[in-house]
Amino acid sequence: xxxxxxxxxxxxxxxxxxxxxxxxxxxxxxxxxxxxxxxxxxxxxxxxxxxxxxxxxxxxxxxxxxxxxxxxxxxxxxxxxxxxxxxxxxxxxxxxxxxxxxxxxxxxxxxxxxxxxxxxxxxxxxxxxxxxxxxxxxxxxxxxxxxxxxxxxxxxxxxxxxxxxxxxxxxxxxxxxxxxxxxxxxxxxxxxxxxxxxxxxxxxxxxxxxxxxxxxxxxxxxxxxxxxxxxxxxxxxxxxxxxxxxxxxxxxxxxxxxxxxxxxxxxxxxxxxxxxxxxxxxxxxxxxxxxxxxxxxxxxxxxxxxxxxxxxxxxxxxxxxxxxxxxxxxxxxxxxxxxxxxxxxxxxxxxxxxxxx
Amino acid sequence: xxxxxxxxxxxxxxxxxxxxxxxxxxxxxxxxxxxxxxxxxxxxxxxxxxxxxxxxxxxxxxxxxxxxxxxxxxxxxxxxxxxxxxxxxxxxxxxxxxxxxxxxxxxxxxxxxxxxxxxxxxxxxxxxxxxxxxxxxxxxxxxxxxxxxxxxxxxxxxxxxxxxxxxxxxxxxxxxxxxxxxxxxxxxxxxxxxxxxxxxxxxxxxxxxxxxxxxxxxxxxxxxxxxxxxxxxxxxxxxxxxxxxxxxxxxxxxxxxxxxxxxxxxxxxxxxxxxxxx
Numbered sequence: 278x279x280x281x282x283x284x285x286x287x288x289x290x291x292x293x294x295x296x297x298x299x300x301x302x303x304x305x306x307x308x309x310x311x312x313x314x315x316x317x318x319x320x321x322x323x324x325x326x327x328x329x330x331x332x333x334x335x336x337x338x339x340x341x342x343x344x345x346x347x348x349x350x351x352x353x354x355x356x357x358x359x360x361x362x363x364x365x366x367x368x369x370x371x372x373x374x375x376x377x378x379x380x381x382x383x384x385x386x387x388x389x390x391x392x393x394x395x396x397x398x399x400x401x402x403x404x405x406x407x408x409x410x411x412x413x414x415x416x417x418x419x420x421x422x423x424x425x426x427x428x429x430x431x432x433x434x435x436x437x438x439x440x441x442x443x444x445x446x447x448x449x450x451x452x453x454x455x456x457x458x459x460x461x462x463x464x465x466x467x468x469x470x471x472x473x474x475x476x477x478x479x480x481x482x483x484x485x486x487x488x489x490x491x492x493x494x495x496x497x498x499x500x501x502x503x504x505x506x507x508x509x510x511x512x513x514x515x516x517x518x519x520x521x522x523x524x525x526x527x528x529x530x531x532x533x534x535x536x537x538x539x540x541x542x543x544x545x546x547x548x549x550x551x552x553x554x555x556x557x558x559x560x561x562x563x564x565x566x567x568x569x570x571x572x573x574x575x576x577x578x579x580x581x582x583x584x585x586x587x588x589x590x591x592x593x594x595x596x597x598x599x600x601x602x603x604x605x606x607x608x609x610x611x612x613x614x615x616x617x618x619x620x621x622x623x624x625x626x627x628x629x630x631x632x633x634x
Numbered sequence: 635x636x637x638x639x640x641x642x643x644x645x646x647x648x649x650x651x652x653x654x655x656x657x658x659x660x661x662x663x664x665x666x667x668x669x670x671x672x673x674x675x676x677x678x679x680x681x682x683x684x685x686x687x688x689x690x691x692x693x694x695x696x697x698x699x700x701x702x703x704x705x706x707x708x709x710x711x712x713x714x715x716x717x718x719x720x721x722x723x724x725x726x727x728x729x730x731x732x733x734x735x736x737x738x739x740x741x742x743x744x745x746x747x748x749x750x751x752x753x754x755x756x757x758x759x760x761x762x763x764x765x766x767x768x769x770x771x772x773x774x775x776x777x778x779x780x781x782x783x784x785x786x787x788x789x790x791x792x793x794x795x796x797x798x799x800x801x802x803x804x805x806x807x808x809x810x811x812x813x814x815x816x817x818x819x820x821x822x823x824x825x826x827x828x829x830x831x832x833x834x835x836x837x838x839x840x841x842x843x844x845x846x847x848x849x850x851x852x853x854x855x856x857x858x859x860x861x862x863x864x865x866x867x868x869x870x871x872x873x874x875x876x877x878x879x880x881x882x883x884x885x886x887x888x889x890x891x892x893x894x895x896x897x898x899x900x901x902x903x904x905x906x907x908x909x910x911x912x
Contacts, residue, residue: 369686379642415637547881548875550689551688582911599887
């Protein structure tokens, strides 16, 4: 963190990215929430906004501060940029003799720079990489999107009341690989590069050496984000408590809407759908995000392994916090707290684990 | 080109055998003969069969891995895709991708007694093992085939069982819960056959396939005969979409059945076996 980029010079970064062929994506406000979308100008950034999050509660508040990144997160992580909510896997054409011609429909994404990625979401990206790229089978669809990304991280300076990345070990300071890393202070940004692409971009910016005072301020602001109200135990023994009565209690509250799985940056479940064309000979095979809260998720020739909200919730939580350890060597939760804020019933993962552990 | 495990390859139905009113076997060959020549599988692995406009379904491979001529799939009409597959005839085309998953421990079973215990229509995944052992008869000790069905008319491959029973060092035990006239075999559950099975528990491997309740009861009966847990193997079944451990539908605790299974040694899954909701 030994470089400084003045706030008024930030457009140089956008320009350098655009000139290097990147589509810039950054945080902005839509329908009262922070979302990532195409970013053409710094005026689109959520200046002065902070988020107030509680179970089943998300509100943005305008302050008169100069900061652009003083919020913790919005509903959507960067998951859709690698693991698309809906995409075609392949198409098939049947000819008159019934022969089938299969054609993979691999995405050809434009190079995309995502500005404002948080520690919890970079940690989640690393986990999704592990799932889709580093196992026995490589997912070429995910891989194409993943390789198109340039990641510009921002260290958090404000923890929402739902955040608990300190206890999962994933934040607020970014520790996962990035291309560029920013820490925001009132006058601008401390900047460091973490890759060749990042260094090439940094070399084009009007940077000055960061002063000790600036670095101290950045550290202090990040320190503020370590003050978190929620905590998740490292490895709750959920598989040992499968008959705990609290599963029924939480199951009675759960609406089985699947919001928690949609906003979770590590959930990877998807379904494959066959979409035949009206011509009768063309068909495409599509995948869409799926949720273990959907009845069809566990369907097997005529019956469902899980058929009620208690079973759905138990499947989700045991997988996220216990099964992941077996599959990926760590928990599947990076402490972003989205499942708490965006659950319409206000179910609080950290509080439920406390009851179940 | 990068490999794409999601993309099917075209296969043609070379032969179709109606095994029972709702069970049929499709004998398949890749239309790309070079691909056919490269294709290898282990006994107990499965393929994803794709029917145009309908979708995919996971089906065990029933033929012997050394039989490079055709790849057999025995299918029971139980769901949307299998119902449509049942309408196909010789000469029709399908998509196939695979093989996927972990098969039976054929190498570890060498020189030992092999017990195949199946319930209901769970026999298809172990038919490949019967073929496998009979082709390599000298490499295995006793072969004991135990099959339990609900009704006598559920028993398919009646003639094959007779052929297998005549093979050297092979014991075939059949039973039905509900028996009718002319049923020469046992009445009752498949677990009750274990008392008649002639094997050495210190030098045997059991391979189980069928409903989970049946496999649990069978595993317990085998434990009582002195077979260690790590010599009891089970073939599991769950919803599968991707077959490569990505889509999450087949999760069983910390395991993906499509990738880590479908065949497991008992100690790997005993903690969740029979737990409702898993």
